[in-house]
Amino acid sequence: MPESAGNAAENAPYLIISSDTHAGLRTDQYRDFLESRYHPQLDRYLERMRASTGMREKLYDQEFVSEWRAEHDEGLAGGWDAARRDQELDRDGVTGEVIFPDADGESGATAVPFSAGLGMSGSGYDPSLALAGARAHNRWLAGLCAQSPARRRGVIVAPIVGNVEAAAAEIRRAHADGLRGGVMIPSLWGHGNRPYHDREYDAIWAVCEELGLPVQTHASAAPSEDLGLYLGLYATEVSWWSARPMWFLIWSGVFERFPGLRFGVQECGLWWVASLLWQMDVAFEREHGTRKLADLGTHMKRRPSEYFDTNCFVGASTAKRRELADRHQIGVGNILWGNDFPHSEGSWPHTREWIAYTFADIPEDETRVMLGEAAVEMFHFDRAELIPIARRIGPRPSDLGRDTSNATPTPPEPLDRHWLTGPDVPDISRSA
Template identity: 30%
Template sequence: MPERLISADSHVKMTHEQVKHHLPAGLHAAYDEASGSYEATMRRGAGAANRAGATQRKDERIAASNAVFNRPSYWDPVERLKDMDADGVEVEVLYSEVSAFRYLSNVKGGFSESVQAFNRALHDFAQTDPKRLIVSYQIPIHDIDLAVAEVKRVAALGAKSLQLPVFPSELGQPDYYDRRYDPLFALIEETGLPICCHIGLKTTLSELAERDPTPNKGIMVPVTPLMTAEAFGMWIMGGPLERFPRLKVVFVEPGVAWVAWWLETVDDMVKRQGYKFPEIKELPSHYFHRNIYLTFIDESLGLHRMRDVIGVDNIMWSTDFPHPVTSWPNSRKIVEDQFTGIPDDERARMLSGNATRVWNL
C-alpha cells in the first residue's frame, strides 16, 4: 500500500456569501458592515505591507502562486478531492482563510447567529467527504458561554478540529491562562478535540513591516513564526496545561527548528537561573511534549537535526495548499527528498500517525 500522507495544514476559501446563506436575511447588512470594516482595517497596516511585498516577487513565482490559488479546488470540495488524489494525500486538515473571530463579534444583534452560519458553511464543504476533509470550526472567545455552546453544537455535528485565535490580546481578550477560559477548556478536554492555533501576522508586527526596507518584507517575515513563543509561554507557564492535562494544542505553521532552542532555554531558566513559574509543577518542556503539536512544510534543519529535541511525536507534515510554499502537486517526491535518512517508524508518525492520533481519525 502507498505510504499514508495526511496534511495537518491546508486551506479552504470561504466567502461571505457562503456564510450569509446560513444567516437570516435581516442580519446580512450587519454582517456586511462588520466584515467590511475588518477588511478595510486589514487593507491598511499589516495587510497592505504583505501585499506590497508580494507584488515585488519574481514574475514566475507570482504566476505559479496564482495558478494554485485560482484552482477550483480552493473552494470546491469535489475538485479538492481530485487534487488530493493527484497529489497522493489521503486527508487534509483545513483552515479557512477568513479569520472570522476577528469580526463576528461586531455583527450587531447577530453574534451567535453569525458564528453558527460561518461554521455551517465550513461544515457544508466537509460533507462531501467528512473522512478526508477535516474542517477546523472557528470558536469565538469574546463570550465564553457562546463558545461553550458552539463547541457542543459542532461536536454534535461530528467535528474533528477546533480553531481558536493565537493571540487573545489582539481581540481585546485576556490571555489563555485566565480562569475565564476554564469552562471552555474543560469541555474541549472532555470532547477530545484538538485546539488549533494557526499563526498569522501578529498585528504588532505591522510596525516592523512598515520599517522593513527590503522589497519582500524579508526582515519581518521570519520574525512572524517566532512570535509563537509568546503563545507557548501563555499555554505552558501560564498554567492551562497544568489544569487541563489532556488538552491537545496544535500550532499551525510556526516552523520547528527554533522550538528546540526555546525548550532548552525555558527549562534552563528553571533549573539553573532560578525563574519561578508558580502555575506549573513540571519543567516547561514536559507540557510541550505532552500537549503541544507543530506542523511544518519544508524545513530540513528542524526535521533532520532537531526532531529528537522537539519530539518526533509532536511534529506533523503538511502541504499548506494552496499557499506559495505548497508541495502540491509533487508532495510524494518532496516527501521522499525531505525524509531521506529518517527511520521508517519516525517518518510514518510525522507523515500520518501523529495526525491520526491528534484528530482522532
C-alpha cells in the first residue's frame, strides 16, 4: 500500500497534486519561441490585443483585479518564474502540479499567441497560426517543467481542429521534449468544422493513447458572439461547453476503438456529473423517453457510466462541499482536485484552509485519493520522487484540524448509482 495512504492513521502528510495550475509568458515574450516566419503575424496579433483592451476591461471588475494584484504581486510572478513557482507550491502544500496555459486569468496578458490558449476554439482562428502559437508555448513550457521535473507535468496545447495531422505531429514532438501532462484540445470545434465524433480525429486519439497522454478540455471557451456582455450567461454555460466533448467521445464509440484513451474535463466543477451519468445511462437502457429512437448506441458494448469509469475523469478545481457529497455516484477515483494557481478564482494562496473546510466530513482515505492519489496514477508521477517533497511541505491531517488518532485505513466506499438498482421510471408502454 502506498505510504501516503497506508500511514493515514499515523498522521502522514498529504501528497497533494493540483491537476489544474497555469503558467505562461507575456504574449509578446513568446517571440523567442516562435518561428521567425510568424513574427509579422505576431506583431499584428499584439496590435489587435492592444486595441481590444477596453472590451476586456468591461469583462472584469477592475477594482477587484487591482486589489488582487497588489496583494499577491510577488506570488503571481510564479506564473512564469520557476523558482518563485516552487515557493508558492511549497507554501500552499502542493507537492505536484499539472500545468495549463495562460498564467494571467484577469487581463489576458499571458495569452498564448494566435488564440491558442484557454479560449482556443475552432471558430475565428487560423489553424496554421494557432498551431504555431501552441508550439511556441509548448517549447517554453518544456523548459519550465525541466527545472522541477519530479513535481511538474506540462499540458501540451494542441489546436486539433483543421490541424489533425500537424497537431498529432506536435503532440509527439512536445512529448519527446518532456511534456507529460496530457493534451489540451479546443472545447469548441466551431461552426462548419467536424465535431469530435468524426473519424478524422482518430489520429489524435491514437497518438494520445499510444503515449499515455490524457486528452483534456479546460473551462474558458464559449460562443461569445451569442453571449454579449451578459456574463451570467457565460457563468451558466461555460462548464457545459467544456464538458460537451466528453459525451461526444462516449456516445460515438471512441473508447471502444481506443480503450486506453483517457479524457478529462478541467475546472468545470462536479455539480453536473452525477445527473449526466444518470441521464445517459437511462437513455442507453431505452427507458420510456428514448424507446422510439432507432439507434442509441448499438456500437457501444457498455453503459455510458462504465466508459466514464474506465476512460474519463473530472478535474474539480476548488470543489465545493455540496459537490463532493455526490462523490460515490461520480466515483471517488474519478475526481481530481486542483488549486488553479495563480488564478484568482482558485484556492491559492489559501489551499490549506480550503482543504480543511471542504474535506472536513470526508473519510481520510477518500480525501487522499481525491487530493492526489488519483492524479499520481493519471499523470504518471513517480511516487518515490514525490514522497520526500510531501514530507517537507505537505500538510498533515493534524495541521488541518483532522483527528486521525482512531482512524483505520479503509478502501473508498463503492459506487452508489441509484439508477442501476431498479427501474428509474415505470413501464407505461403496455398500460390498459
